[in-house]
Amino acid sequence: MPASTAPRLLETEAGGAVAAARDLAVDALLELIEKSGLRGRGGAGYPLVDKIRAVRRNADGGPIYLVANAYDADPGSPLSRTLLTRNAGNVIAGIAIAAQAVGATEAYLYLHPDAVEARAAAEEALANELGVQIEIALGPGGFMGGEETALLAVLESRRAMARQRPPYPASQGLRMRPTLVASAETLAWLPLIVVEQARASTKLVSVTGAVVRPGVYEVTLGSQLGEILTEAGGASGKLKGLHVGGPTGGILASSRTDTRFDFDDLRVAGTHMGSAQVRAIAAGTCIVNEAATLFAYLAKESCAICVPCRVGTKRVQAILESTYSGLGRDTDLAWLDELGTHMERFSLCGFGITAPSILRTTMREFPDDYRIHIQEKRCPEGVCKPIRSRRYETMVQP
Numbered sequence: 001m002p003a004s005t006a007p008r009l010l011e012t013e014a015g016g017a018v019a020a021a022r023d024l025a026v027d028a029l030l031e032l033i034e035k036s037g038l039r040g041r042g043g044a045g046y047p048l049v050d051k052i053r054a055v056r057r058n059a060d061g062g063p064i065y066l067v068a069n070a071y072d073a074d075p076g077s078p079l080s081r082t083l084l085t086r087n088a089g090n091v092i093a094g095i096a097i098a099a100q101a102v103g104a105t106e107a108y109l110y111l112h113p114d115a116v117e118a119r120a121a122a123e124e125a126l127a128n129e130l131g132v133q134i135e136i137a138l139g140p141g142g143f144m145g146g147e148e149t150a151l152l153a154v155l156e157s158r159r160a161m162a163r164q165r166p167p168y169p170a171s172q173g174l175r176m177r178p179t180l181v182a183s184a185e186t187l188a189w190l191p192l193i194v195v196e197q198a199r200a201s202t203k204l205v206s207v208t209g210a211v212v213r214p215g216v217y218e219v220t221l222g223s224q225l226g227e228i229l230t231e232a233g234g235a236s237g238k239l240k241g242l243h244v245g246g247p248t249g250g251i252l253a254s255s256r257t258d259t260r261f262d263f264d265d266l267r268v269a270g271t272h273m274g275s276a277q278v279r280a281i282a283a284g285t286c287i288v289n290e291a292a293t294l295f296a297y298l299a300k301e302s303c304a305i306c307v308p309c310r311v312g313t314k315r316v317q318a319i320l321e322s323t324y325s326g327l328g329r330d331t332d333l334a335w336l337d338e339l340g341t342h343m344e345r346f347s348l349c350g351f352g353i354t355a356p357s358i359l360r361t362t363m364r365e366f367p368d369d370y371r372i373h374i375q376e377k378r379c380p381e382g383v384c385k386p387i388r389s390r391r392y393e394t395m396v397q398p
Ligand code: SF4
Pocket: 144, 161, 162, 163, 301, 302, 303, 304, 305, 306, 307, 309, 310, 347, 348, 349, 350, 351, 352, 353
């Protein structure tokens, strides 16, 4: 299967889609969406039609809202911005069609404050007659501004913090009303589905790191990671790893180029679709240091409302920093494993639940990096500089 197909989302504007959708009964529209196999592109891969049906089930005659998430929380994966600047018409038409499907009369296009060009393109596309009121709303900046329930808090003028689910936004979302939250990339499929009965077969991906042509590409879902690298001109040198899914995604060995870029296959490989970033990590990189840097970022970006993530990210960061500073102990791996399990089981949102995939994959795929740091007290790549002179200790540890 080739990685690239004729770009659909990025280049095919489906003219007349909003009017064509209006001629369809809601059941017929939902059937088309179901047949397309459209799964949410925001990371979790939940079927869009199921979300729409859940919102409709909760309709009680009051307001229903729709939020198109174009926030691009991961700075390394500007998918929504790219989509809006290249094909804003499809995103806006997709919002109008989804609004019709759920019965929403108010919709929001939620953007990162830095997405100036994308915002201008969206404003231009909004000049068309759409039959729904669409407002552009700006998030606060920072990673958590893009989380599903945190963005609802932002739209209610509160801090970008996640909240417990259930209740899900489909029943109690914006202003406690049924709300459809879907990514801009997901919604951009709807005009193509209505006009061409298209199957949702491609996915935007951001290829970064040690490749010849970093950038945003549209690839066939299920392409192999190696094919995606080829799409970006191939590796620019020898590789050590492939970091897939953005800041909370796992790191696979560079030999795992046959892993398929698909929601389910990535989960089996120990990572996830997340922000759909594929980052090529150059040979000579210390993976323990890499994992510590990722956890330092996550500790900074955590919304801090729940303990497993607020404390867990900081502790993991500290243990990893101690390890690459020559202070590691044999028991550290078991301790990291236990912390990862706590985060996965008890964190409130996907951020804390998925972050341990960094630990799971790096300990599985790069055991020598950990072993050499812990047992031989040296960096396997000769690049780490100690940043801690004392270990991170607690009262109780394995
Ligand atoms: S897992 Fe992290 S980001 Fe998510 S709610 Fe808890 S503290 Fe916030």
